[in-house]
Amino acid sequence: MAGPAxxxxxxxxxVGAALLAPVARGEAADxxxxxxxxxWRAIPDDELLVMTLAGGHRVVIRLAPxxxxxxxxxxxxxxxxHWWDGESVYRVQDNWxxxxxxxxxxxxxxxxxxxxxxxxxxxxPLASAQRLSRTDAYSRESGVTADxxxxxxxxxxxxxxxxxxxxxxxxxxAPDTGTGAELFMPxxxxxxxxxxxxxxxxxxxxxxxxxxxxxxxxxPMGVYASVAERMPILQVxxxxxxAAEERPHYQYRRADNERFAAMIAGRExxxxxxxxxxxxxxxxxxLEVRPAP
Amino acid sequence: MAGPAxxxxxxxxxVGAALLAPVARGEAADxxxxxxxxxWRAIPDDELLVMTLAGGHRVVIRLAPxxxxxxxxxxxxxxxxHWWDGESVYRVQDNWxxxxxxxxxxxxxxxxxxxxxxxxxxxxPLASAQRLSRTDAYSRESGVTADxxxxxxxxxxxxxxxxxxxxxxxxxxAPDTGTGAELFMPxxxxxxxxxxxxxxxxxxxxxxxxxxxxxxxxxPMGVYASVAERMPILQVxxxxxxAAEERPHYQYRRADNERFAAMIAGRExxxxxxxxxxxxxxxxxxLEVRPAP
Numbered sequence: 001m002a003g004p005a006x007x008x009x010x011x012x013x014x015v016g017a018a019l020l021a022p023v024a025r026g027e028a029a030d031x032x033x034x035x036x037x038x039x040w041r042a043i044p045d046d047e048l049l050v051m052t053l054a055g056g057h058r059v060v061i062r063l064a065p066x067x068x069x070x071x072x073x074x075x076x077x078x079x080x081x082h083w084w085d086g087e088s089v090y091r092v093q094d095n096w097x098x099x100x101x102x103x104x105x106x107x108x109x110x111x112x113x114x115x116x117x118x119x120x121x122x123x124x125p126l127a128s129a130q131r132l133s134r135t136d137a138y139s140r141e142s143g144v145t146a147d148x149x150x151x152x153x154x155x156x157x158x159x160x161x162x163x164x165x166x167x168x169x170x171x172x173x174a175p176d177t178g179t180g181a182e183l184f185m186p187x188x189x190x191x192x193x194x195x196x197x198x199x200x201x202x203x204x205x206x207x208x209x210x211x212x213x214x215x216x217x218x219x220p221m222g223v224y225a226s227v228a229e230r231m232p233i234l235q236v237x238x239x240x241x242x243a244a245e246e247r248p249h250y251q252y253r254r255a256d257n258e259r260f261a262a263m264i265a266g267r268e269x270x271x272x273x274x275x276x277x278x279x280x281x282x283x284x285x286x287l288e289v290r291p292a293p
Numbered sequence: 294m295a296g297p298a299x300x301x302x303x304x305x306x307x308v309g310a311a312l313l314a315p316v317a318r319g320e321a322a323d324x325x326x327x328x329x330x331x332x333w334r335a336i337p338d339d340e341l342l343v344m345t346l347a348g349g350h351r352v353v354i355r356l357a358p359x360x361x362x363x364x365x366x367x368x369x370x371x372x373x374x375h376w377w378d379g380e381s382v383y384r385v386q387d388n389w390x391x392x393x394x395x396x397x398x399x400x401x402x403x404x405x406x407x408x409x410x411x412x413x414x415x416x417x418p419l420a421s422a423q424r425l426s427r428t429d430a431y432s433r434e435s436g437v438t439a440d441x442x443x444x445x446x447x448x449x450x451x452x453x454x455x456x457x458x459x460x461x462x463x464x465x466x467a468p469d470t471g472t473g474a475e476l477f478m479p480x481x482x483x484x485x486x487x488x489x490x491x492x493x494x495x496x497x498x499x500x501x502x503x504x505x506x507x508x509x510x511x512x513p514m515g516v517y518a519s520v521a522e523r524m525p526i527l528q529v530x531x532x533x534x535x536a537a538e539e540r541p542h543y544q545y546r547r548a549d550n551e552r553f554a555a556m557i558a559g560r561e562x563x564x565x566x567x568x569x570x571x572x573x574x575x576x577x578x579x580l581e582v583r584p585a586p
Contacts, residue, residue: 094502095457134430137572154570164388164482175566188505189457189482190577193560196568209387209509212481216502267486273468275489277447279430284483 033263035288040251041147042292048239049079049202050248051100053089054232059207060248061167062289064149064200067160070117071169071201074180077112079238083181088230089214093222095188098211099170101181103223103230109181119175120199121160126153129256133268134279138192142282144264146256148289149203150282152195160200162191163283165208168198175199187212192283205250205289249292326556328581333544334440335585341532342372342495343541344393346382347525352500353541354460355582357442357493360453363410364462364494367473370405372531376474381523382507386515388481391504392463394474396516396523402474412468413492414453419446422549426561427572431485435575437557439549441582442496443575445488453493455484456576458501461491468492480505485576498543498582542585 049061065072078084090103109115128143128151135141139152142161152161162168167185171178178199185204186194204211219225239247253260267280342354358365371377383396402408421436421444428434432445435454445454453459460478464471471492478497479487497504512518532540546553560573 092506094505132430136429137425137427137574138570140570186482189479189484190574191482192574193563193569193577212387213385213506213509216506270486276486277431277433281430281483281485284486 033259033266035253036257036259039254039257039259040290041254043250043252043289045240045247045249046076046238047202048248048250049075049236050239050242051084051207051236052234053210054234056234057207057210058248059211060205060250061202062205062250062252063202064160066147067123067149068120068169068199068201070114071120071178071180071199074113074117075183075201076238077110078181079236080241081110081112082235082237083107083110084233084236087233089211089233090230091184091221091223092187092211092214092216094216095190096186096222097168097184097191098187098214099182099184100231100233101170101183103227105182107181109179113179113181115179116176117179117199121196123151123158125156126151126158128158130260130264132264132280132282132285134277136192136281138195139282144255144260144285144287146254148252148255148287150285150287152282159196161282162186162194162198162200163203164188164191164212165204166191166200167202167204168194168200171198185211203287205252206248250289251292253288253290326552326559328546328552329550332547332550332552333583334547336543336545336582338533338540338542339369339531340495341541341543342368342529343532343535344377344500344529345527346503347527349527350500350503351541352504353498353543354495355498355543355545356495357453359440360416360442361413361462361492361494363407364413364471364473364492367406367410368476368494369531370403371474372529373534374403374405375528375530376400376403377526377529380526382504382526383523384477384514384516385480385504385507385509387509388483389479389515390461390477390484391480391507392475392477393524393526394463394476396520398475400474402472406472406474408472409469410472410492414489416444416451418449419444419451421451423553423557425557425573425575425578427570429485429574431488432575437548437553437578437580439547441545441548441580443578443580445575452489454575455479455487455491455493456496457481457484457505458497459484459493460495460497461487461493464491478504496580499541543582544585546581546583 047063051059063072087102089100091099126141129146131143140154142152151158169178169180170182217224224230268278340356344352356365380395382393384392419434422439424436433447435445444451462471462473463475510517517523561571
């Protein structure tokens with residue numbers, strides 16, 4: 001059985017190696033799509049939100065103040081007030097979202113939080129540094145901005161697409177009823193229908209897999225039926241509000257260069273014998289980050 | 294704070310209620326997209342593969358013998374030989390796949406297993422019962438067959454797309470080197486680039502969330518670094534090989550009717566104020582199943 005056994009060993013490697021895990025891992029891309037040292041830029045400390053869950057599991061979110069200034073201002077105010085400390089991840093619905101904040105929905109918000117921020121998901125027409133060759137059912141064009149955010153568009157406006165790991169603002173029916181206190185992360189394969197309906201305040205750059213790996217709830221909408229099921233949040237801090245020795249430092253990969261273009265081209269046109277129609281989904285373009293060296 | 298608190302309560306409901314979790318739940322669709330009683334048909338007992346994991350967690354797979362006859366024949370032979378009993382889910386890579394079988398890759402296969410089945414992912418041009426209005430980066434057309442399988446196509450051929458919950462055959466570089474002994478399920482948002490490269494033998498219709506909720510491994514390719522991390526498989530059986538009183542019975546929803554068309558149309562054109570470009574992704578069209586009444 002040596003032959004077949006060997007083939008099966010390789011098979012395991014192949015699924016992972018030839019078809020690299022994207023997005024959340026800051027994977028090393030193959031040259032010529034590999035980043036140059038100059039492509040890495042620091043993410044400012046006040047654009048890193050650090051959530052520590054029970055057991056010490058850390059989730060780090062890169063905030064998007066240039067896209068959602070009002071909601072990010074709220075998120076910063078909530079973090080500075082330590083508002084999330086002692087709250088929980090209280091909802092994990094399979095193939096949909098993990099959601100966190102105050103499960104009772106009754107905790108008063110700090111005075112600095114704006115109660116009715118405007119919806120922040122209609123931006124100027126797509127002017128991304130990179131543009132994808134093919135589109136999808138939820139947009140007419142898509143691409144990646146110079147500073148490393150995915151954008152989708154319809155020709156007259158653009159918006160941040162709901163990919164795995166993006167962080168959105170839960171809200172009521174009206175677009176301006178979410179403050180940022182209740183947040184969610186898509187964890188499955190079907191969140192794009194939330195596009196242009198929910199404000200996105202950033203994306204998880206560390207620990208998305210921990211949120212995505214929490215036990216699913218079978219209760220309605222995936223809200224844990226008991227307090228015991230909830231995953232406690234120990235604290236949520238802006239990195240700029242943390243002691244220097246505890247503060248994480250991250251860099252993102254700039255997209256306004258030929259190396260990023262080559263990386264996209266490599267995904268759109270993989271080496272034979274892999275088939276392709278010349279396209280890659282905007283949610284399958286890795287937005288690389290790395291801890292600062 | 295009554296007003297804002299009320300809004301936040303509703304917000305939680307809204308994310309789930311207005312934006313229902315798809316695919317894995319057999320959700321009740323709104324009329325006129327709701328199934329009629331006549332739309333439900335039994336899934337044959339020999340097309341249900343029942344995997345029982347440690348703790349009694351059950352994963353049920355609907356097999357696709359009409360699409361992958363050789364690989365499904367192997368899977369049936371492996372189940373009849375109880376080959377998977379005592380093996381494990383040994384790989385859970387975030388935003389990628391859960392994979393199971395023999396982690397050592399050295400266990401001899403039963404004589405009934407064909408060692409080099411042909412690749413089974415190039416089918417006749419798309420002739421689905423329902424066709425979607427818009428396409429995606431990985432296909433030029435897509436739809437749902439009368440008997441409830443999603444298909445993608447490029448005009449000259451069609452294939453089963455790698456959506457959340459589909460079950461694929463891990464293999465070596467050559468397309469005919471996977472037997473079906475090692476299987477994987479996409480659990481994130483980015484598996485379509487596996488299309489037309491891996492044979493799909495079915496889809497998980499119960500328990501996908503349990504597989505998707507297993508702890509991620511940080512080791513290379515998400516292969517658990519220690520035996521203790523693996524999730525033991527107690528047994529895998531064809532339903533037709535189980536005692537009558539233990540046997541699950543499932544029905545699938547036929548797609549060759551106006552109700553299914555209305556359901557798709559409702560997803561492509563959600564009620565205002567929800568924005569849409571008239572499209573839905575093939576992986577976000579629910580393929581409903583239900584336990585037989």
